[in-house]
Structure formats: C-alpha cells, structure tokens
Amino acid sequence: MATTPPQLESFFYAALTGLETIRVDDSGTVVSLTNTTAVPVQTGSPNVLTGWHVDANVSVPLAETYTFSWDSTNQQVSFSATGAFDLYLDGSTSAAFGFSDQYHTGASEYTSDLTPKAICNPLNIDYDAPRAAEETELRMLRWSRAIARKHYRAEVTTLRIMMTSAQADAVLAGPLLTSKMRVLPTGYTSGAYSASNTTGYLDVFPYGIPNTQKIGSADGHTMVEIACSVVE
C-alpha cells in the first residue's frame, strides 16, 4: 500500500488573528478566504488549504478555478489557478507557508521560496505508542487489604524526528511547536492512530523538547525529541 512521507503540520485556528485569512483577486474584486474552524494545513478533511480553495471556487467575484496544495517532493506550498491572479498572504501566513513576500501578482501559480514553518516532511518520524499518564495512589488499609486509586490525566507520547537542520530551524521556532499539530509517522497510510492502526496520524500538543542533537556532515541533520500530550 502506498505510504505518505512523514509529515508535521500545524493546526490553524479561526480565532488566531494573522493565520486565518488570505485574499485573492482575479477580476478586480479582492475576496477574503477565511478559515472558520480549527483544522490542519493539509491532511484530513476539512483542512486549511482545501477549505480556502473550495471557498475561492464558489466565490462569485472570482472567475478562475483555484487549487491550493502542499508539494511534499519540493517542500513547497503552491497557490495556483487556471489564470493569473493576485495573492495576498496577510499576517503570518506568508512565513507559515514559506513565502518571503506577502503580496504576489501577475502569475497563475505562486510557490514557497523559503522553508515553511507550518508544515514539513522530515526525513523520519517515529512516536512511542501513546500511554496513559496517570497519578496513582496505592494504599494499604487494615487487615492488609490494598486499594489502588488512579487519577487519569492524559495520554502522552514522545516523537523522535530526524530532519534537515534547515527544517529544524524553521520548525522549532515556528507555529508547529506552539500549539496543536498533526503528526504523520514514517509508514503512515491513512486514518488516525489506534490499537488496530499503529501507524495512523496523531494530533498532539507539544509540551517540551527533552533532547536535540545536530549530527552529520556540517551539522546538516538534526534529531529532535518532542514530548507531547495526545488529543483524544
């Protein structure tokens, strides 16, 4: 079965000003495309890129047909249409998608020229099987009977990621580590993680980086451990 390359992608929130809206114009009327929920950049339905181009394609002032996508081979976000259009990447969306300029005009396709901060395909992602993080109290009562009280807190896991140092510099400083993210491990085919799909995607909240290490020629690769709680 075909597998998707390992991938990290940020969740974009409707309430997070600066990442929820982009604008396009192909007919003299600028149309705002706004994400109204919390979704990842590309994987699953709905997602940010698909949501925006679906809105663009039903928008009456816009005449062209739009496709917004992530190119995992070239590590670029692509905003394209059937004809020339203007693209406005407002707020932090330009940095999130790896564009050095916020405003683009005159072409039918625009692609990232920098390393994106909101999505990337590391060389390898592995996660520990999520485990129950619990506090327990094991008490012994009279006549030597024992009881054990458990206080369930969350599921936790550790990601172990090998990526290029360029990706690490973008990822470790960007939106990916400040909020919820979707993790597609090495060997991912489809669906969410479960006991019957142990290479499924995980939605996690990172809470710490216990270990990073630069390795390889000219420190070109970085290994990162990220401690996360799992969204349930």
Added chain:
Amino acid sequence: MSKGLFVSVSGWSDTSLTVTVGADSEAYVPTTDKDTPYGYMEDLETWCNAAARAWSGSATFSQSLLETLTPYLGTQLTSSVATTYAADSDLQTLLGWPASGQSATEIYSSSGVPSSCDGRSDVGNWTRRVRDVGNYARSGSFVIDSQYCALRHPQIELVITEAQAGALKDALKNSSDPRTAHAYRHSTKEWVEFSLGKVDVTRSQAEHYRAALEAIG
C-alpha cells in the same frame, strides 16, 4: 504463551445476561459493580453451575479464554446442553459479546474485550511476606503480623507490541477507580488478582515495549 492482562472497569451491576435451558430461564445480574472481565466470568460460571439454578443437574457451564482477538483477549461461556443466551447492550460493550449466542451451546467475544491486553505476561515473587520481625524472650515469642494476612508484592511485567500497547493504554484509561487487575501467571497456569497502581511503559526495542506494573496482591 502470551495470555495477558484484564483490568477492572465499572458498570457490571448494570448488565444482564439471560440464560435459557429448555423451559428454564434466569437472568444473571452481578452485585459487584467494579470487577475485571475475568472476575465477572468466574462469578458467572459459578452462578450458572449453582444448585439454585433451575437447570442444575441437567446442564453444566464452563468459561474459557479466547486468544484470537489480538491485541485484546476474549471470553467464552459454553454449556453442556442446548442453551440460548441474551446479553444486554451494557454486557455486549464490556465483553465484546453479541446480543445472542453464536451456536446452540456457546456465546463468546466477537470483538476484543476493551479492558484487556494480550501481551506476554508473567508474575514473579507471588509470595506473602511479613517484612518486620517480632519479639522474643525465654518465655516465648510473637510475630509482628500474621503471615496469612500479609500482602504479596509481586513483580508483574508485560512484553507488548505496538498494537498491544494501544490496547493497554485504553484499558488503563477506562479502568475503574479504585482498580484491580488479573494477570496470567505461566509458572502455575493461573490468573492472579491484585490491586493495580502505576504502570510504566518503556520502549525496549524498535517495536516492543515493556510494561512494569505496580501491584499488591
């Protein structure tokens, strides 16, 4: 070789299993609300074979383990004569049983028991230990505690795969409070019950984990 672990859950007293042998029909409703699936099956077998049952003397029942539903375990109840079973929805959820038996004599898990894990289990140090010494004099002596009442402090571990780690995580997350567990002890071919504290899951190889259970029995 594997066997594994059952963890206690709540809700057994909300379940009902109606057993019908010929013209005799009775319903089993446990009085214990927090129990492991293995504990429930033992009590169910005892109830089915009790002298008070209308079919006593003409039918015998036995419970057994299913080990084909990895990463979970399954349970089965079998009768010596034609029997119909009706499991309510709560029991179906807790044991993975269908609403009625799959054959003329048996009902068994068609999907894994949610509060179980079929990882390779083993139990060590399953002995009662009085840790302190008592006092003695020329006239006699006394022990500090009763060996018969002393607790066991066993060492219980599971070696588990990725899938079994997922099953174990779900079993712990949904366990009752307080909680107990049954683990299989290979040396004596028996299931042992204990109070279950913390469970440490650590990676031992690329695709295997070791779960160390804090237990007192």
